[in-house]
Amino acid sequence: MPKGKHKGGRRQFTNFEALKEQKQKEEKERQWRKDQGETDSEDEDGSGSGSSSEDSSTDEDEVKQPKAKGVGGLIECENPNRVINKPKKASSVNATSSGTPSSGKTQLSRREREELQKQRATAYYRKLHAEGKTEEARADLARLAIIRQQREEAAKKKEEEKKAREATASVKKEQIAKALNKNQS
Structure with missing residues (x-):
């Protein structure tokens, strides 16, 4: 089993007083260098305690960007x-809210435009279909004419059969009535 790999092993805690002494020592070193006229890299960045009033006025106008750590400063990348x-600015906000878009219409997304186009096409097709100008409508009308003709023929045939049944039924009744009259006499 390797040493120091288990959880909770070899923890070191820094003493608060030791940290405080270290900060004081660094501050004294900076002060001594400032007095001697030497500058270190931290003072050039503006993170030191002795920054001038000119630096602070230019910093107020510009937005401070945090310094990149590691290779982040070397590689420029953009996250979209x-x-x-x-x-x-108030002037730009008022101009965009009160002004109308350059096209005069609200911009539609691709899906919305396709949906509107689809609805228009179906409405136009329904209109042509109702007028009987489409191939499908013509085929439907021809089919309907054939069906109507077949129904009319079926209705005539049914009517003729009904009349024929009534005629045979009346003939049978007359025959029965004659047969009953002969039997009674």
Whole structure:
């Protein structure tokens, strides 16, 4: 089993007083270098305690960007999903909200445009279909004419059969009536 790999092994805690002494020592070193006229890299960045009033006035106008750690400063990359909140001027906000879009219409997405186009096409097709100008409508009308003709023929045939049944029924009744009259006499 390797040494120091298990959980909770070899923890070191720094003493608060030791940290305080270290900060004081670094501060004294900076002060001594400032007095001697030497500058270190931290003072050039503006993170030191002795920054001038000119540096602070230019920093107020510009937005401070945090210094990149590691190779992040060497590689420039842009995250398209990252939204950077930039302060907006009142004049630009009023101009965009009160002004109308250049086209005069609201911009529709591709799906919305396709949906509207689809609805228009179906409405136009229904109109032509109702007027009987489409191939499908013509085929439907021809089929309906054939069906109507067949129904009319079936209705005539049924009517003729009904009349024939009634005629045979009346003939049978007359025959029965004659036969009953002969039997009674």
